[in-house]
Amino acid sequence: EKSGFDHFMLKEIHEQPEALRRSIAGRLNEDTIHFNEVSLTAKELESYNKIYIVACGTAYYSGIVGKYAIENLARIPVEVDVASEFRYRDPLIDENTLVIVVSQSGETADTLAALREAQDKGARVIAICNTVGSTIPREADDVIYLHAGPEIAVASTKAYITMLMAFYMLAIYLSQVKGILNLSRSQELISELKRLPEKVEQIIDNSVDAIKELAKDYVDQNDAFFIGRSIDYAVSLEGALKLKEISYIHAEAYPAGELKHGPLALIVDGVPVVAVATQQSVIDKTLSNVKEVKARGGVVTGIVFEGEEVIEDLDYKIEIPKTDELLTAIPSVVPLQLLSYYVAIERGSDVDQPRNLAKSVTVE
Ligand code: F6R
Numbered sequence: 347e348k349s350g351f352d353h354f355m356l357k358e359i360h361e362q363p364e365a366l367r368r369s370i371a372g373r374l375n376e377d378t379i380h381f382n383e384v385s386l387t388a389k390e391l392e393s394y395n396k397i398y399i400v401a402c403g404t405a406y407y408s409g410i411v412g413k414y415a416i417e418n419l420a421r422i423p424v425e426v427d428v429a430s431e432f433r434y435r436d437p438l439i440d441e442n443t444l445v446i447v448v449s450q451s452g453e454t455a456d457t458l459a460a461l462r463e464a465q466d467k468g469a470r471v472i473a474i475c476n477t478v479g480s481t482i483p484r485e486a487d488d489v490i491y492l493h494a495g496p497e498i499a500v501a502s503t504k505a506y507i508t509m510l511m512a513f514y515m516l517a518i519y520l521s522q523v524k525g526i527l528n529l530s531r532s533q534e535l536i537s538e539l540k541r542l543p544e545k546v547e548q549i550i551d552n553s554v555d556a557i558k559e560l561a562k563d564y565v566d567q568n569d570a571f572f573i574g575r576s577i578d579y580a581v582s583l584e585g586a587l588k589l590k591e592i593s594y595i596h597a598e599a600y601p602a603g604e605l606k607h608g609p610l611a612l613i614v615d616g617v618p619v620v621a622v623a624t625q626q627s628v629i630d631k632t633l634s635n636v637k638e639v640k641a642r643g644g645v646v647t648g649i650v651f652e653g654e655e656v657i658e659d660l661d662y663k664i665e666i667p668k669t670d671e672l673l674t675a676i677p678s679v680v681p682l683q684l685l686s687y688y689v690a691i692e693r694g695s696d697v698d699q700p701r702n703l704a705k706s707v708t709v710e
Contacts, residue, residue, distance in 0.1 A: 354498040354499040354698045355503060355687055358498070358499055358504045359504070359550065359680070359683050361495065362680070363550075364543070365495060365508050366508060366546060366676070367543045368495070373515055376537075377532050377536060378536075379515050379516075379518050379519040379522060383491070384490060384519070386520070386523050388525065392524075393441075394442055394443065394444040395423075396423050396425065396439075396443050396444075397423070397446060398424075398425050398439060398444075398445045398446070399412050399446045399448065400427050400445060400448075400457065400460040401428075401447060401448035401449060401454075402430065402454050402456055403502070404450075404509075404584060404587060405450060405474075405506075407580060407583045407584040408513060409426040409446070410426050411513055411577060412424070412509075412516070413426050415513050415514050415516075416516070419518060419527060420524055421524075422524075429447070429454070429456035430456040430710065432460045433456060443467075443469045445470070446471070446473075446516075447464075448473075448474040448509055449474075449475050449482050450475070450492070450494075450505035451477055451707075452481055453480050453481055453482070453706050454482070454707050456710060458481055458485070461473070462485070471485075471488075472488045472489070473489045474489075474490045474492065474509060474516075475489060475490070475491060476492040476505050490515075490516065492505060492508040492509060492511075492512060493508065494507075494508040498698065500703050501588055503588075503683050506679065507546070510675050511676065514535075514539060514673060518535055535672070535673070538669055538670045542669065542673065545669060545676075546676065549666055549680045550684070553664055553680075553681050557664065557684045557688055561689045564593070564595065567595055567618055568595065569597070569598075569617060570595055570598075570617075571586075571609065571613070571618070571619045571620070572597065572620045572622065573619060573620070573621050573622070574622035575601060575602050575625055577624075577672070577675050578624055578674070578678065579601045579622075580675060581674075581675050581678050581679050581682065582622050585597075585599065585620060585679065585686070586598055588686035589686040589689065591686070592686055592687070593693050594701075595689065595693075605638060605639070606638065610638065610642065613644045615642075617643070617644050618647070619639050619647070620646075620682065621635070621648045622649045622678055623636070623648050624651055626651075627671065636648070636659050636660065646659065646661050646662070647662040647663070648663050649664050650663060651665065651666060651667075652665040652667060666680070
């Protein structure tokens with residue numbers, strides 16, 4: 347069943363290009379997005395003054411990318427919340443709120459409870475989900491299926507990457523329904539979305555050897571930090587979660603600009619730091635944070651666009667193909683997934699069944 351791969355996680359990482367292709371199939375024209383399962387009229391959309399994205403774990407982190415994409419393109423304020431927090435804090439929602447819940451399994455207890463809470467308060471709920479016919483999509487008002495295929499490894503990879511794709515498509519869709527996305531920008535985004543499966547393939551093909559080497563430097567570490575700004579920060583959160591889940595190394599993600607507000611105190615000689623630095627609008631700022639880390643002895647791996655020049659401060663560099671600044675989450679998470687996988691292998695952990703974790707969390 348593992349088709350020659352040592353673990354389901356590695357197999358699923360390699361399946362990502364195909365999963366992405368399936369998730370966009372039939373949904374992208376040259377300049378418009380079609381969701382058969384969601385139909386919002388301009389009038390309905392106008393009535394929503396806020397969007398909540400609610401989920402757990404990796405799905406929650408996909409929602410942070412979703413916030414950037416929806417706010418950027420559709421100009422609607424988005425709040426992202428962890429389902430177990432949202433459901434117990436009497437959230438400010440009513441019929442003018444659009445709620446998006448995200449779940450690979452479609453059975454996560456807290457996410458399901460959040461969906462019910464939102465519907466009770468009169469909100470419309472869109473589910474982004476992988477498992478067809480599971481409880482969350484059955485109860486939601488609209489469903490966007492991921493079509494990632496069955497995900498077996500506890501650590502989510504192909505479901506996460508297709509969640510990102512779903513959010514990018516949804517953000518474009520919402521801005522089109524609102525009538526605020528101009529034709530050339532929408533063509534640009536859609537044609538770039540179509541190129542992403544191949545770019546992910548390239549990253550897997552080209553970076554595995556370097557990442558296996560890099561993993562050896564992580565094997566004896568106790569802590570690791572992931573930094574980035576904007577979408578790079580959202581991806582950092584997922585990178586840190588993957589590393590802690592399967593390699594059991596304590597990993598934290600920080601917005602790069604937050605370093606000097608606390609975590610810099612932990613950067614001493616030899617501490618590994620992954621800097622996700624694809625966002626061109628803030629790259630100088632991110633790289634100046636890299637310098638601060640280097641000055642304290644941190645060992646920095648940069649995830650950067652190929653051809654990026656301003657990187658003499660990096661100890662290691664993993665290049666990813668250039669893409670639109672808004673869409674970088676999809677390619678940039680791939681080296682982070684591979685890094686956690688190979689670090690976990692080096693440390694001898696049970697990659698597909700990490701200790702204390704279950705694939706589907708159906709109890710609180
Ligand atoms: C991390 C991971 C978990 C899940 C979380 C939500 O790799 O798999 O954090 O993302 O338990 O699960 P779903 O998406 O099934 O609701």
